[in-house]
Amino acid sequence: xxxxxxxxxxxxxxxxxFQEPKPLIPLLGIPLIERNIxxxxxxxxxxxxxxxxxxxxxxKEYLGDGSQLGVSVTYVYNADWEQGNGVSVHxxxxxCRPGERFLLLMADHLxxxxxxxxxxxxxxxxxxxxxxxxxxxxxxxxxxxxxxxKVRAEGGRALELGKQLKEFQAxxxxxxxxxxxxxxxxxxxxxAGKHTLSDGVNILCGERKVKLFFVSGRWIDVDxxxxxxxxxxxxxxxxxPAKDGFIxxxxxxxFSLRLTKKLAYTRITPNQVTALSFLISLGSSLSFAFxxxxxxxxxxxxxxxxxxxxxxxxxxxxxxxxxxxLFDSILDRYADFLIIAGMAVAWFAEASSPYALAISALALTxxxxxxxxxxxxxxxxxxxxxxxxxxxxxxxxxxxRDGRLFLVFLGGLFNLIGPAxxxxxxxxxxxxxxxxxxxxxxxxx
Amino acid sequence: xxxxxxxxxxxxxxxxxFQEPKPLIPLLGIPLIERNIxxxxxxxxxxxxxxxxxxxxxxKEYLGDGSQLGVSVTYVYNADWEQGNGVSVHxxxxxCRPGERFLLLMADHLxxxxxxxxxxxxxxxxxxxxxxxxxxxxxxxxxxxxxxxKVRAEGGRALELGKQLKEFQAxxxxxxxxxxxxxxxxxxxxxAGKHTLSDGVNILCGERKVKLFFVSGRWIDVDxxxxxxxxxxxxxxxxxPAKDGFIxxxxxxxFSLRLTKKLAYTRITPNQVTALSFLISLGSSLSFAFxxxxxxxxxxxxxxxxxxxxxxxxxxxxxxxxxxxLFDSILDRYADFLIIAGMAVAWFAEASSPYALAISALALTxxxxxxxxxxxxxxxxxxxxxxxxxxxxxxxxxxxRDGRLFLVFLGGLFNLIGPAxxxxxxxxxxxxxxxxxxxxxxxxx
Numbered sequence: 001x002x003x004x005x006x007x008x009x010x011x012x013x014x015x016x017x018f019q020e021p022k023p024l025i026p027l028l029g030i031p032l033i034e035r036n037i038x039x040x041x042x043x044x045x046x047x048x049x050x051x052x053x054x055x056x057x058x059x060k061e062y063l064g065d066g067s068q069l070g071v072s073v074t075y076v077y078n079a080d081w082e083q084g085n086g087v088s089v090h091x092x093x094x095x096c097r098p099g100e101r102f103l104l105l106m107a108d109h110l111x112x113x114x115x116x117x118x119x120x121x122x123x124x125x126x127x128x129x130x131x132x133x134x135x136x137x138x139x140x141x142x143x144x145x146x147x148x149x150k151v152r153a154e155g156g157r158a159l160e161l162g163k164q165l166k167e168f169q170a171x172x173x174x175x176x177x178x179x180x181x182x183x184x185x186x187x188x189x190x191x192a193g194k195h196t197l198s199d200g201v202n203i204l205c206g207e208r209k210v211k212l213f214f215v216s217g218r219w220i221d222v223d224x225x226x227x228x229x230x231x232x233x234x235x236x237x238x239x240x241p242a243k244d245g246f247i248x249x250x251x252x253x254x255f256s257l258r259l260t261k262k263l264a265y266t267r268i269t270p271n272q273v274t275a276l277s278f279l280i281s282l283g284s285s286l287s288f289a290f291x292x293x294x295x296x297x298x299x300x301x302x303x304x305x306x307x308x309x310x311x312x313x314x315x316x317x318x319x320x321x322x323x324x325x326l327f328d329s330i331l332d333r334y335a336d337f338l339i340i341a342g343m344a345v346a347w348f349a350e351a352s353s354p355y356a357l358a359i360s361a362l363a364l365t366x367x368x369x370x371x372x373x374x375x376x377x378x379x380x381x382x383x384x385x386x387x388x389x390x391x392x393x394x395x396x397x398x399x400x401r402d403g404r405l406f407l408v409f410l411g412g413l414f415n416l417i418g419p420a421x422x423x424x425x426x427x428x429x430x431x432x433x434x435x436x437x438x439x440x441x442x443x444x445x
Numbered sequence: 446x447x448x449x450x451x452x453x454x455x456x457x458x459x460x461x462x463f464q465e466p467k468p469l470i471p472l473l474g475i476p477l478i479e480r481n482i483x484x485x486x487x488x489x490x491x492x493x494x495x496x497x498x499x500x501x502x503x504x505k506e507y508l509g510d511g512s513q514l515g516v517s518v519t520y521v522y523n524a525d526w527e528q529g530n531g532v533s534v535h536x537x538x539x540x541c542r543p544g545e546r547f548l549l550l551m552a553d554h555l556x557x558x559x560x561x562x563x564x565x566x567x568x569x570x571x572x573x574x575x576x577x578x579x580x581x582x583x584x585x586x587x588x589x590x591x592x593x594x595k596v597r598a599e600g601g602r603a604l605e606l607g608k609q610l611k612e613f614q615a616x617x618x619x620x621x622x623x624x625x626x627x628x629x630x631x632x633x634x635x636x637a638g639k640h641t642l643s644d645g646v647n648i649l650c651g652e653r654k655v656k657l658f659f660v661s662g663r664w665i666d667v668d669x670x671x672x673x674x675x676x677x678x679x680x681x682x683x684x685x686p687a688k689d690g691f692i693x694x695x696x697x698x699x700f701s702l703r704l705t706k707k708l709a710y711t712r713i714t715p716n717q718v719t720a721l722s723f724l725i726s727l728g729s730s731l732s733f734a735f736x737x738x739x740x741x742x743x744x745x746x747x748x749x750x751x752x753x754x755x756x757x758x759x760x761x762x763x764x765x766x767x768x769x770x771l772f773d774s775i776l777d778r779y780a781d782f783l784i785i786a787g788m789a790v791a792w793f794a795e796a797s798s799p800y801a802l803a804i805s806a807l808a809l810t811x812x813x814x815x816x817x818x819x820x821x822x823x824x825x826x827x828x829x830x831x832x833x834x835x836x837x838x839x840x841x842x843x844x845x846r847d848g849r850l851f852l853v854f855l856g857g858l859f860n861l862i863g864p865a866x867x868x869x870x871x872x873x874x875x876x877x878x879x880x881x882x883x884x885x886x887x888x889x890x
Binding site for chain 2: 321322323325326327329330333337341344348357360361364365368369371372373375376377378379380381432436439440443
């Protein structure tokens, strides 16, 4: 399916606050229209038609033929963009292929990837001549309801669209699956002197041909500075992985997301952040070794927070790579080793006992075991290792990296290095042995 | 496709040496007919028809309905089995379905799994009325050529089969894809008083309906004690994985295969062998720690050899499991830790320097890195980590587990514990860093 992106308008309300043309305003480092193209690309769309108007030159200059984004972009210029967005969509008729169904969206509306994927799947169930409209009926949660195009709905179909509707059940998310019938309806509306997209859609509403898809994911119309801020929030909150550790979820992400928000506007890469997190760990290690446990603990916790940022930026800016994943997990292991070694040096300097050595060695060797079990499990079964499912009561002990480094943080802060190492040594190995015993039944049917 | 297994004969030449009926003679712990069923099952065959005669009762008692092997087994009893194997195959006509193609094999011929898979794929290309015969034209390598049924061939088809042929290009491997035409030809032969399978096949040869598939894998007809020994050799040599480490290939396998050959005839499981290997490592660790480096080194090397046996037995006796793979790799890591810790204790007792501690810590932490990189790479890319492809010159340094433990062995033998640990520490970490740098280009296209 091709996607038609409407990027013809002027976006007056943004003009005062940003120097870029609206579709090119960088939101967390990526221009709105580029984010849409990349999100749709992840949902399987390869061909794009961008309808330009006011900022024809700037948009073409930025996107080119799309090859830099790994897609194909062609353009339709609508000189009459000022007449209304219906005229702009109508301009697509010169490129529309017989019987073609196309995704239609506004350059300045942002959608979560999952929402787009579900919407595209739903398109398969359209009947001849029907179009599909993404609508949101969670009216209490819609941002800036007043500005939205409202939808009067009945039985999963739209009866009428309009900004001023008094009675409505949902709002229009600015995402359609259109067909020739939509272009025909727009012709009819334009001939009658009505120039908005809603005017055309309303003709099809009259024929009961506008099916609704009620979204469950998040979306936003980026129209003014407040909605821009809201869009930042929406994208950032979508970065937290489903399987996040307890400490990470309750503490680290609060800080890492702020950092990510700042860093997204710079050119720093995820791998550079990974390296930075490693350097902070090195600082933690040296602090411990040279007798500053508080600094050591703090730096360990900061490094743990920064360790979340690389992945956040990678997901946010479409920079995820397999190499990044490998680089991050190997450097994490080295960072762990360094911090524990620093603590061990500090402990041994104080209590030069063989017990300190043995416990430190146990802690050192316990650190990589969690990752080893999980990755080997994944390689053998092809399934992700799900702690909730396999770990029994150990699931409640936060012994992922975030939990381990938080323990280091506490150990440093209260100068309880020995106990922290002992807990780490015991828990990491207990967890491994426990997993080896428990997981047996899940792997042998 | 169903498989028809011919298990009707008496197998006189084996009778004198084994107490079991020939199809039930355990070869490396698995009866011949069971090995055939399991091998075929791995090649996708689920339904089996076993033609019995002399040992009807014993075979049915052993195989039952096949559910224990995860397949379905039905039986045809041929009371006239003494007349010839053609009569036994002919007995299958009562179960043969219209238009059915079936795999036909002798219970006492063994085939490598890959050979069977290729043969089955080739069956798709048969024309109506044709049958397919697996033949071996590597005449110099055929075991006991005299006893084989010879095949005169031309243009990929058999012209004649017979034990006494003077001129022949290949031998019959005892593996067919048959069809109703074969059963018809057998009727014709039997009516003419000819009772062997070859007699029936020869009628189809006359019609140019016997296509040949020249095998490239290994197979053997287990007919007498020498061929039994040869079959053991064939199966054992097939157990060495393609990506075996240098030390493993040149040293360890020589011993481990002998051990596997002995243990295959016992009821020991792969996981028990894994545990045994771990206990030997523990012995190595304690030997080092208590001042017997030669014993420590020897035990480390023995444990490394035994570490190969679990996988060999698992593959040989169809006992491979995901849990076994996980159990083995985690216990290996613990075994590594123990051995290095034992060496570190020995070294520190002698040269109680911080350098000894630091180098020991480096060696401890370096050990799991190779596995971590490989498993993470696999999880991220879905591809096996291939040392030959990605490791550049490090590929020539035997730093897999076999190589590492061989170094421990040498270190113990010559009482050079410190240097052995130092080499381990440096090489394991250098390898990891080198991989992180080199692998980048393979993962980012």
